[in-house]
Amino acid sequence: MLSAVENTAVRACLAGGRHLRERFGGEVDAEFSRHDVKAAADRASERRMLDVIRAAHPDHAVYAEESGDVSEGGDYQWVVDPLDGTNNFVSGLPSFATAAAVLDDDGPVVGCVYVPVSDDLYVARRGEGVRHDGASVAAAADVPTAKATVGFVVGHDVKLDGRLDDAAAMQAALADEAKRVVESWSPCVHWGALARGRLDGMVCFHPDDEEQHVGELFAAEAGAAVARPGDGLYVAATTGGLRDDLVAAVR
Incomplete structure (x- = not known):
């Protein structure tokens, strides 16, 4: 069953x-x-993804970023970006992706991310690791x-409830510890980079x-060291030592 679900996720992305x-x-x-942008391309991409998912698994629950709850019920729930x-x-910057x-x-x-401009395809299944363009990868840097x-x-x-000052303080603290902090406008692209040890x-x-x-x-399937220190924070890193330093910085 999960092989079919994975195949559908890939085709949709x-x-x-x-x-x-x-x-x-x-x-x-x-x-x-002020804090967001909605493009016609979002909706067009979502229609194409939902067409694939709904045709293959009409009995699954589906939530999509633009449409909200498309269907409910079943043993599996899809979350579509x-x-x-x-x-x-x-803005004409090539760092963007589709994800399911x-x-x-x-x-x-099951998770899938496709980065169209660089043609990078990432696929993960619980207990079976992460693959980048078909090859197994790990967060081994x-x-x-x-x-x-x-x-x-x-x-x-x-951005909406007045905590941007807190976020800015965390980012500054990270910058004091690490070589470079990338403010991610496309998290799925960066999750793929972490999974293959590039971030x-x-x-x-x-x-x-x-x-x-x-x-x-x-993060889990690529073997990253992770922490959930509370207050809505989640930290993943290629080593336990780096994870601990990042947690200490933001706390």
Whole structure:
């Protein structure tokens, strides 16, 4: 059963992602607000992804970022992000992705991320690791904290409820410890980089479910060291020592 679910996740992410690649760099059709942007490309990608998922698994529950709850019931729930990195997409920056996570009663069991411009495909299944373009990968980089590159993720709720000062203080503290802190506008892209050891750590402050389900599955299956220190924080790193340093910095 999970092989079929994984296959559907891959096909859905490719369907949405290839459409995004065709539109990327063209005329921008988007609505901008103080803390967010919604593009027509989000909705178009989501339609293509949902067509694939609903045709293959009409009995599964599906939540999509743009449409909300599309269907309910069944043993599995899909969480679909049709355009992770919309700000990047409309700005002409190539760091964006499509993503799908499939959950059972114990959490995410299958996850897929497709980065259209670089043509990177990441797939994870609980207990079976992470694959990048078909090859098994691991979060195996081992660098000292002072030389580490770390992604920093801030969820939408943080931007809306007055906690941006807290996030800024955390980011500054991380910058004091690590070589570089990347403010991630496309978390799924960076979760893939962590899973293959190209990024050394990820720090998330009240992250959005659409990206976090995939991210936590990737981190677990790639062998990253993780921590949940409370107050909406989630930390993953390629080594336990780096994880501990990042937790200490943000706390």
